[in-house]
Amino acid sequence: MKANNKRDVNVSKFDTATKTIHVFVALCDNQYQGIVPVPKTIGNGQDPDNNLYWGCANGIRSYFKKSKEWKLLKTQKLDKIRMERLVFKHVSKNYYLVADAYDGQYIKKTTTDFLYSAAGLLKDTIKINKTTIGINGNAKMVAYIGHDGLMDFQLNENFSNADGKQRDAIILACISKKYFAPHLSQAKANPLLWTTGLMAPEAYTLHDALSSYIAGGTADQIRTKGAMAYTKFQKCSLKASKNLLVTGY
Template sequence: MEIKKVFNYIWVLSSTLVFLACGQRSAADSAQPSTSENNHTDVLPYDSTTRTIHVLVALCDNTYQGIVPVPKAIGNGQDPVNNLYWGCEYGIKTYFNRSKDWKLLKKYKAKDAILERLVYKHRSENYYLVADAYDGKEIKLCTVDFLRGLHGQLKDTLQVDNKIIGIAGNAKLNAYIGHDGLMDFQLDQRFKNTDHQKRNAIILACYSKKYFAPHIDKEAVNPILWTSHLMCPEAYSLHDALTGYINGESNEQIQERAAKAYSKYQKCSLRAAKNLLITNW
């Protein structure tokens, strides 16, 4: 009983602090990873009839991100198992593992900046979800990889179920989850679509429209869901948004689903949640 009380306390405290986390901006870029310029033009041919959702998660990190610290146990960006955005109750890994809609197929161990990769298959539709947990100190690399994939500058493939699926720029939808590092650092790269394919995006981070929009090619990206203010980027909003996306719903219908989930778990009004989780340009 005492252990349960401790975990309940940690979750409540972390949900409160995460709103404050984006309010503190770092004057210096604490993590300056050198991003690869490999465009992956030599990737294997993939099954274009299979639809992939690629989710990049920048693990919450008290040390390397410009945030108000959360409890130490969930704010270690090098420990995905206990991280707020991955292993905690409402982190991507734990929440999707418990989902009745998704089945976990495979786990990959750490490789460079990605500390864990999970591959899920939707139980009734021909969709795969690939989720990557980036080391929290590599938030800049995570952001750049997301933007490059979103513009088709970074393309890759993955072998799953005896088939090859497309990820990054070969995915149908690209999502970013975590702290909005663009509040802390500047990007020198320019992101311009070069393959004339329009891609879908979900960006769950504080003030994501304000900070990500200047880096996105408006003609090449459909922003299904992003944010107007401080927010808690836990997995339930993404999960329910993806349900609508897979069902072929409009951006506005997907927004409604995500807002209902956010309202439920954050104990706020639906109107407030819809003002926070916004869609389109």
């Protein structure tokens, strides 16, 4: 919902004691994305259940459902583009995590929704039980997971910050600092974690970075936690992971 929409009156009303992390996942898609092909089953961008970035063991849905730090509250189908939404609540802090799985052929919309949210141009709310939480630009943090579509297409949209608020951002995609920086700086968002090279944007990096974030970690502590997870799962050196995963502009 764009901020200048007539619903803007409603999208600003949510429980400000809650904090939300909104994760935008572009499902891995051999057919519609400029990626090195992965096995057919996990590279079908129209099949969230088996997708590399969602239903696979290290996909967002599977990994966070297994986490002892998060409790799944709700699963819903939204529309043909956002194929599934998950809402988690942190077990000890007043944080919610909302993750949306976008059909892989709509990677451009995934990217623009993320950037509009980072800029505060796109805002919305959802009700979970009796609590209304802020999502999109009402979230404290927005995160993008998936292929870096900006390597394949250009965006001409304006992502100028709409409300003077700075949102934190994590972008786990290949070479995301280089490609997203012009848009993210326009949005005046705070890049806590993004990348300088090719990477596997699986859930463990986000999960462990968020553990530090929610605990009040500094940007460098958040980066280190994410890098340690990447090192563990990718079996590379911590130095290599910290060269890949960086913080700030």
